[in-house]
Amino acid sequence: MQEWLLEFEQIHYTYPGAQQSALNGLTLRIPAHKRCALIGQNGCGKTTLFLLANGLYKPNKGSVYWQGKSLKYDRNSLMKLRQKVGLIFQDPEQQLVASTVEEDISYGLCNLGLPEVEIQQRVEQALVEFGLTELAQRPVHHLSLGQKKRVSIADVMVLRPELLLLDEPTAYLDKLHTRNLMATLKKIHAAGTTILMATHDLDLVYRWADWIFVMDKGRLVLEGKPQDVFTQRDILEELQLGVPLIYEMLFADGVAEEGPVLERLRQRILNLFRYF
Ligand SMILES: Nc1ncnc2c1ncn2[C@@H]1O[C@H](COP(=O)(O)OP(=O)(O)OP(=O)(O)O)[C@@H](O)[C@H]1O
Numbered sequence: 559m560q561e562w563l564l565e566f567e568q569i570h571y572t573y574p575g576a577q578q579s580a581l582n583g584l585t586l587r588i589p590a591h592k593r594c595a596l597i598g599q600n601g602c603g604k605t606t607l608f609l610l611a612n613g614l615y616k617p618n619k620g621s622v623y624w625q626g627k628s629l630k631y632d633r634n635s636l637m638k639l640r641q642k643v644g645l646i647f648q649d650p651e652q653q654l655v656a657s658t659v660e661e662d663i664s665y666g667l668c669n670l671g672l673p674e675v676e677i678q679q680r681v682e683q684a685l686v687e688f689g690l691t692e693l694a695q696r697p698v699h700h701l702s703l704g705q706k707k708r709v710s711i712a713d714v715m716v717l718r719p720e721l722l723l724l725d726e727p728t729a730y731l732d733k734l735h736t737r738n739l740m741a742t743l744k745k746i747h748a749a750g751t752t753i754l755m756a757t758h759d760l761d762l763v764y765r766w767a768d769w770i771f772v773m774d775k776g777r778l779v780l781e782g783k784p785q786d787v788f789t790q791r792d793i794l795e796e797l798q799l800g801v802p803l804i805y806e807m808l809f810a811d812g813v814a815e816e817g818p819v820l821e822r823l824r825q826r827i828l829n830l831f832r833y834f
């Protein structure tokens with residue numbers, strides 16, 4: 559039987575003072591142990607959904623459930639929830655809290671009250687994993703945007719959440735660090751973490767995700783496995799999302815033919831879009 563980790567049931571959410579609702583009867587269930595991608599146009603409600611997922615916002619109507627239980631919004635319950643649901647913000651500036659990189663990464667671990675030795679060990683590991691060793695003592699406000707993004711990702715990953723929510727994690731990252739991030743996500747997923755990533759990079763979605771959610775105007779309009787979602791070309795084009803370039807090249811009319819030359823070509827195309 560399918561196990562849902564986090565469920566949004568008929569959620570309505572309007573920002574204070576806004577004319578229109580950001581989430582408009584959204585029902586979406588995150589299946590445990592999957593690599594999920596969330597796609598949709600600018601302003602369709604992806605970030606808002608994330609902010610409701612770890613209780614930063616409360617729905618005006620509808621409920622959010624974590625492992626079948628309705629979220630509670632008292633301080634204690636929220637603290638517990640946020641240990642399990644890690645959110646990496648779209649804008650790294652919103653995530654960083656301490657003065658140096660090392661302090662920033664250890665901040666959440668200190669709050670958990672872990673032993674000093676374990677904190678040190680986990681921070682060291684994160685610094686290496688995210689290529690931040692040389693920046694460890696640097697003030698966070700002196701970093702480039704891409705470096706800040708890497709620190710903000712390390713801040714959350716170091717807490718080892720059960721569900722990891724990443725809002726546009728590859729924005730500002732160069733090719734090398736995108737690949738490093740994807741390799742880390744592969745490891746984290748293999749160790750049992752469920753992942754939901756909002757992104758505009760459809761090629762990355764095609765190569766990485768095993769479940770896709772498509773949102774429009776604050777609602778879920780389509781979900782499924784990549785091969786099922788991307789065959790719904792009409793819907794995706796109507797939403798101005800289109801299909802991944804890699805999908806277009808591999809499965810466009812006429813490319814479905816067989817033969818050694820085509821096979822080599824297919825392999826080359828797949829290698830061009832290698833993210834990990
Ligand atoms: N703080 C806010 N106050 C008022 N309205 C907001 C606020 N933040 C977002 N909105 C509105 O809520 C809607 C959903 O925004 P949201 O940021 O969730 O979209 P998104 O899917 O994450 O977009 P993007 O792809 O650009 O990141 C938009 O119409 C946006 O203008």
Ligand SMILES: [Mg+2]
Pocket residue numbers: 604605606648725
């Ligand atoms: Mg957003």
